[in-house]
Amino acid sequence: MLSERQMMILRAVVRDFTNTGVPVGSKALAKQLPIHVSSATIRNEMAALEEQGLIKKTHSSSGRIPSVEGYRYYVDHLVKPDPLQPNDMDVIQSSLGGDFHKIDEIISQSATILSNLTSYTAFTLKPELKDARLSGFRLVPLGRRQVMAILVTDGGDVENQTFDVSEDVKGDQLEAVVRLINDQLVGLTLPEVIKKLQLDIPAQIANYLQSPTGFLDIFGDVLTRAAQERFYVGGRLNLLNFSQDSDVDSLKSLYSLIDQSDDIANVLGQPSDNISVQIGNEMTNDALRNYSLITATYDVDQHGKGMIAILGPTRMPYSRMLGIVGAFREELAKKLLDYYRFYDE
Amino acid sequence: MLSERQMMILRAVVRDFTNTGVPVGSKALAKQLPIHVSSATIRNEMAALEEQGLIKKTHSSSGRIPSVEGYRYYVDHLVKPDPLQPNDMDVIQSSLGGDFHKIDEIISQSATILSNLTSYTAFTLKPELKDARLSGFRLVPLGRRQVMAILVTDGGDVENQTFDVSEDVKGDQLEAVVRLINDQLVGLTLPEVIKKLQLDIPAQIANYLQSPTGFLDIFGDVLTRAAQERFYVGGRLNLLNFSQDSDVDSLKSLYSLIDQSDDIANVLGQPSDNISVQIGNEMTNDALRNYSLITATYDVDQHGKGMIAILGPTRMPYSRMLGIVGAFREELAKKLLDYYRFYDE
DNA sequence: CTTAGCACTTGTATAGTTTGAGTGCTAAAA
DNA sequence: TTTTAGCACTCAAACTATACAAGTGCTAAG
Structure with a gap:
């Protein structure tokens, strides 16, 4: 338990030290504090504070600096946020x-x-965006082999990534996949999407594509990227x-x-x-x-x-x-x- | 003009200093060099090198370090790249x-x-990609108001950016713009595209859109981003x-x-x-x-x-x-x- | 042209000294 | 019981002195 005066001293030590970076001594405090006591009194109080582990010396005859516990006490009990400049x-x-x-x-x-x-x-x-929901998914063919996957959440976040597909994948196949995803997954939260992605989807997507894994990897990729903080x-x-x-x-x-x-x-x-x-x-x-x-x-x-x-x-x-x-x-x-x-x- | 021996010394000074970071003196050099001369001789040569501004002292009685000119000479005439480890x-x-x-x-x-x-x-x-050519441009509507612009070069580089459009822009308007760009600009190098973008396009695009500037800004944006090294x-x-x-x-x-x-x-x-x-x-x-x-x-x-x-x-x-x-x-x-x-x- | 020798310079390292801020403790004052 | 003046003591930092090592330029002899 700290007395009023000890709190005042601890507060002053922290404030001084954080401002100047120099260990603060009893004399300086005596001059500065609003109450009128001698440096010897301050010294006694500082000894008490040190006893409780709130302040410490850098060497045997130095002024005091706050310990981690001292900062903690200061932050928890003593500090008053400055009004903004x-x-x-x-x-x-x-x-x-x-x-x-x-x-x-x-x-x-x-x-x-x-x-x-x-x-x-x-x-x-x-x-x-823990509970952001998937609001849209697109696959945009860019060239002979490149496709961009775009994922949109209802919060308006957009994630995208380009990847390669083997050349024999046709545009209508892509569209089928997109429709599937949009039908089944839109409106769910991202964690739900991830879960469903591992359970239901692979079987269904196999109807349209020979090798669904590549796609799912990509989709999973942009998904986790979107869900990541x-x-x-x-x-x-x-x-x-x-x-x-x-x-x-x-x-x-x-x-x-x-x-x-x-x-x-x-x-x-x-x-x-x-x-x-x-x-x-x-x-x-x-x-x-x-x-x-x-x-x-x-x-x-x-x-x-x-x-x-x-x-x-x-x-x-x-x-x-x-x-x-x-x-x-x-x-x-x-x-x-x-x-x-x-x-x- | 440097003598063979001076070159040898300069090379040794640079090599030594770059390895150790310590100014190198005449004695150390005498010990290390393949030719058999005394440190006094080295000192004379070093004085000559200093005269020519290729090496210098850090203080009046220190060893020498290369000057910028010394490094230059070394790099231009003396260095032999090490074979890779x-x-x-x-x-x-x-x-x-x-x-x-x-x-x-x-x-x-x-x-x-x-x-x-x-x-x-x-x-x-x-x-x-100075002479990379524009190979494709897409506008993908993502939500009510968001659109993603995608630009592809023939080198396979992809740049994209999302932006907002006022809600009354219709999908077919977007398509018209995309068609216009693809018709007129695909195949040109990026600098050419930029030029044409400022001259011909604005008038044409005005047919489809009330406020073409917004679009052109976006397109210009992804374009310069793509063209930027x-x-x-x-x-x-x-x-x-x-x-x-x-x-x-x-x-x-x-x-x-x-x-x-x-x-x-x-x-x-x-x-x-x-x-x-x-x-x-x-x-x-x-x-x-x-x-x-x-x-x-x-x-x-x-x-x-x-x-x-x-x-x-x-x-x-x-x-x-x-x-x-x-x-x-x-x-x-x-x-x-x-x-x-x-x-x- | 080269080299041994020598006086001189300078940075670095080490040890000793001084100074000043600060402490704890004691004993007197409040 | 609390406060305070006084004092002896500690320690980091700043300064001084000294020694040392590495290096230089120069001179004179080989």
């Missing part, structure tokens, strides 16, 4: 103000904006700014982590309704030991929930970042609502 | 041996292989390995250079038939001051010429790199010939 709000409004023609453009742009505002690395994920990343290079002492190896592994959609999905974890903060080694992944991750969902009503996140050093100014993330999720949700409203009407 | 050849063969279904897959894979072999950053460009990049992160003293800013500008297709095309320059080396500030771009670029074309007979390149530190082992690039361009050309032979038959 008017300037930052302008940036959001104008960057998001333009006319977009695809959801993905908005989401991708969002990653850029977020990384600019924070000067960290940002991730964005569009509203989940894909993250946009903004400000990749910002990692370079705060990678202490140019530890090239850990940087590399961090980058390869970021570029693997699966892994990053794993790291970001399940969306909770609130803004959540993961600090340093709270994350299982070793490459993230010195980083913190702020994730938040945004809610676009009946269109589902998406996710935004920023990745920065553990020593990041949480109050400012929480303010930015909080404000941005709102703006993004608004923008998307506008977008859907326009497109659905 | 058998091991390296294995890597190429097996990485390129698989079954590919698209040119782009081969080219993209090539960038990865090259970066692995060299542990630098590699660029690859597929055989130029697109580089594949392999081993981006390798830049981190040899970015001296973690100069974050120059690294960032280098990365943004790499990620801008236009810029990098500019840097790589016009394809010459040979392997060419650009050293440090010979390149106009400031971000490349401490880097060297080896570019080479590869020739796929009637299918045109493509390009490969590697970007590494100015102090790179040129003989080995030239060997790798030289061997790789051959292998890639062979592979592509195989590919085309299979596909054209």
